[in-house]
Amino acid sequence: MSDHATDPATETFVAHRNLLFTVAYEMLGSAADAEDVLQETWLRWVEVDLGQVHDQRAYLVRIATRQSLNRLRTMKRRKEAYVGPWLPEPLLTAPDVAQDVELAESVSMAMMLVLETLSPTERAVFVLREVFDVSYEEIAAAVDKSPAAVRQIAHRARRHVDARRPREVVSPSKTRAALESFQHALETGDLQDLIGVLAPEVVFVGDGGGVKQAALRPVIGAEKVGRYILGGTGKAKGTLTSEPTMVNGNPALVLRLDGEIDGVMATRVEDARITGIYYVRNPVKLSRVESETPLTLR
Structure with missing residues (x-):
C-alpha cells in the first residue's frame, strides 16, 4: 500500500484505518481478527469505483461491518471449542483513549464481555448505532436489513446491554x-x-x-x-x-x-x-x- 501513497483509494483507506480497526475490534474482541478484517476490507475497497461512492467513510465502515459479521460467525465455532472462559484480546492504549469517556467505556473489558452476549447482528447494530452514531439507513445497508428492522434490533440490543453494563461510569x-x-x-x-x-x-x-x-x-x-x-x-x-x-x-x-x-x-x-x-x-x-x-x- 505504501507504493501507492498518492492513490485516492489508498489515501482514504489510510485516513480511516484506525476507525475501521476500532469498529472491527469492538465487534470481534480480537485484534488479530480485526487486522484480518482490515485486509479483507482493503481488498474489496480497491475494487470499488470511487466515482460512484457518495460517502467514502460510510462505505468503508459498511465493508468492514460485513466482513466482521462473516468473521463473527466463524469465531463462534472457535469459541465453542475454546478451553475455559474466552476473554477479549487486551490492547495497550494511549492516554487520549481514557480521556474520551465514551470510547473508553465502549472498549473496556467489562463492556466487551457484555457485547459477547449479543447475537452477531445485534452486536453490529449496537456498536454502529450506540458507539459510532451511524444512521439507521447506513446500518441497514451494512447488515442487509430494513431500517425499521434495524431500529427494532437496536432497541432490543440497547435494553439487553443496559441491563448488564456497569451501573456507573467510574473515572x-x-x-x-x-x-x-x-x-x-x-x-x-x-x-x-x-x-x-x-x-x-x-x-x-x-x-x-x-x-x-x-x-x-x-x-x-x-x-x-x-x-x-x-x-x-x-x-x-x-x-x-x-x-x-x-x-x-x-x-x-x-x-x-x-x-x-x-x-x-x-x-x-x-x-x-x-x-x-x-x-x-x-x-x-x-x-x-x-x-x-x-x-x-x-
Missing part, C-alpha cells in the same frame, strides 16, 4: 485508586487487604486458552477470589511483579514473571470496589500490550 482516577490498593495487597500477600478492595460479589474470570493455567470457570465471592489470586501468585516459579498500565482505555496491571509478560489483569470498579477481574494469560492474546494500538470513534 480513571477512582479505578486507579482501587487498582493501587489491589496491587499493594497482591505484593504484600495480605488476604484481608485484598478482600477489603473486592466487592462481596466480585467475579474473577481467567483466560489461559488451554496454554497457561487458568480457572476453567469464573470464581465468585471476595474471599474465594482473594484466596484464588494469592494462591496462584504464590505458586509462581520465579519473581512475579506487577506494573500499572492502560489497557482498553482503562487502568490495568501487567504481571511479569522474571521480566517476561505473564498476563494482563483488567478490572471493573463500582462504588470504589472491584466487582470484576479479567485475567488474560493466553500468550496468543498478549502481543498488543507492549506497544500502543490507536483507537478512535471518528
